[in-house]
Amino acid sequence: MRYYLIASYAMQFDRDKSAGYMTNWAARLFARAIDRRLKPVGLSCAHMPVMFALGDGRELSQKALAEAAAIEQPTMAATLSRMERDGLVQRRQDPNDRRAALFSLTPPARERADAVLAAARDVNARALGALDAAERALFLDMLARVVAALDREG
């Protein structure tokens, strides 16, 4: 009797068991859920860190905003230029550094600050509704540790 190896199926990969895949999927769903809530107000999820950082009349440089949002500088530059185009932020020269600009929210943006907070809370509540109280804190803690582990490499 002879045996034949038909196929190895080495490429079987269960996406549900991959932290990277699941995290990416969850992130896209978070973004979509937030965008759906903010679109009627003319905002989207990339505006959120800027709105929060510039809340209460704060004025920050592009660099400070990029750090607050943990995104790269060119990405923040693009986001700010879209927000400026849409009348959400205004820029003025930093009086102490001619290289830098200081950004602040315009009155129309300030009026929408509550909507941003509400969207964030609503979506987080819906997502975390699948976890019990103890798990919620642990989830955030684990995410922070995963971020720290990955951030260390680059």
Added chain:
Amino acid sequence: MRYYLIASYAMQFDRDKSAGYMTNWAARLFARAIDRRLKPVGLSCAHMPVMFALGDGRELSQKALAEAAAIEQPTMAATLSRMERDGLVQRRQDPNDRRAALFSLTPPARERADAVLAAARDVNARALGALDAAERALFLDMLARVVAALDREG
């Protein structure tokens, strides 16, 4: 004595306490870590679900691939057309449905399948290194529940 209300600071928002923000951040770090490992081989993280789905010679339609990757159809169309341009996949007409096309990996792509698996395992291991064994399973389980909760709404 008179008191003055200086500011309300209602917009204070701790990103570390927002599941949506942390998930998005972690997802971007996962993608960057994987891209760094796959770039030398001419691949990137969007190729991964396609590579896995078409592994071992499987042949799937664009729709099936989009479902496997849990992304929208136009996104998969764009990814497949880039992969076709770069010689990673080939398409042929579905003999049973003239609307549909069947995609499969080209030999050069198959040769890189191991690199994709290695990158996925390496990055997941590094990320989950911040969690103990019990937490790892719980993390994946929680992500699945969060995905299910958010997926339910859209």
Added chain:
DNA sequence: TTAAATAATATCGCATGCTATATAACCTGT
């Protein structure tokens, strides 16, 4: 059997993210 509904792709337009690189202003040490 044919009109209407459904299904698979294609395409447009846009936002968000990245890397790599350029430019201009600032700072430091001599």
Added chain:
DNA sequence: ACAGGTTATATAGCATGCGATATTATTTAA
């Protein structure tokens, strides 16, 4: 004062993702 390094922003070019809509083929129902 100034050469050289650092820092803040700008820009180019690209990938990945989305929603909206068009096109063509298939299926279903009358």
